[in-house]
Amino acid sequence: MKIILLGAPGAGKGTQSKFITEQYGIPQISTGDILRKAVREGTEIGKMAKSYMDQGKLVPDDVIIEIMKARLNEPDCSKGYILDGFPRTLKQAEKLESIAQIDVVINIEVSTESLLERLTGRRSCPKCGAVYHIKFNPPPEDGKCKCGGELYQRDDDREETVRKRLETYRTQTEPLIEYYSSKNLLKSVDGNKTPTEVFQEKF
Ligand code: ADP
Ligand code: ADP
Numbered sequence: 652m653k654i655i656l657l658g659a660p661g662a663g664k665g666t667q668s669k670f671i672t673e674q675y676g677i678p679q680i681s682t683g684d685i686l687r688k689a690v691r692e693g694t695e696i697g698k699m700a701k702s703y704m705d706q707g708k709l710v711p712d713d714v715i716i717e718i719m720k721a722r723l724n725e726p727d728c729s730k731g732y733i734l735d736g737f738p739r740t741l742k743q744a745e746k747l748e749s750i751a752q753i754d755v756v757i758n759i760e761v762s763t764e765s766l767l768e769r770l771t772g773r774r775s776c777p778k779c780g781a782v783y784h785i786k787f788n789p790p791p792e793d794g795k796c797k798c799g800g801e802l803y804q805r806d807d808d809r810e811e812t813v814r815k816r817l818e819t820y821r822t823q824t825e826p827l828i829e830y831y832s833s834k835n836l837l838k839s840v841d842g843n844k845t846p847t848e849v850f851q852e853k854f
């Protein structure tokens with residue numbers, strides 16, 4: 652099964668990916684996680700990507716497409732995968748078609764006010780990739796992940812950058828809804844419900 656999760660920043664793509672991975676045993680491929688790892692490791696791609704990410708802009712298509720071509724060729728992808736945060740532009744979607752045949756695109760719909768609250772309250776674990784929310788999904792212990800990792804707030808989850816990212820989403824990614832709808836691949840889900848409810852409704 653090859654699934655694309657579509658939705659604005661903060662819609663719950665990462666959260667739903669973890670559920671799907673557990674239930675179906677297919678890997679979550681998050682371009683955001685791949686880029687943040689490259690930034691932490693100080694690679695050439697990481698250095699270049701950081702300036703875009705800090706501004707709430709998209710990293711150039713060619714870079715992302717090269718990363719994904721390599722990633723989707725790895726053995727753990729043979730039985731399928733969940734794409735979380737890719738494609739994000741029409742060009743990426745068109746390229747993806749020559750790499751893989753997608754079974755379904757799930758579009759998670761969430762109101763703009765909720766997106767702001769979700770992103771600014773998000774806390775992430777650098778060690779295992781778990782995602783928490785200070786109000787909606789608090790960690791077992793203040794500031795600590797269940798794996799023991801020290802939780803942090805992503806640089807781009809500060810309000811100013813969040814607004815920019817939402818704008819980027821509207822102009823560059825939202826057209827993908829129509830694109831996949833016209834290919835009869837799109838299913839929409841009401842993402843304003845609890846994580847478990849969203850999962851049960853669609854997966
Ligand atoms: P969120 O899940 O909050 O939407 P991500 O972790 O997916 O955020 O992405 C963080 C940042 O990484 C984006 O703002 C963008 O700069 C970059 N990025 C991630 N995926 C892509 C992509 N497919 N194309 C271009 N840039 C991307
Ligand atoms: P995305 O990957 O789409 O950017 P995340 O899965 O990282 O979104 O979720 C963004 C924030 O919102 C996280 O702090 C997460 O814990 C929280 N969250 C995710 N789904 C829900 C939900 N259904 N209701 C409330 N909060 C949620």
Ligand code: ZN
Nearest residue numbers: 776779796798
């Ligand atoms: Zn952790």
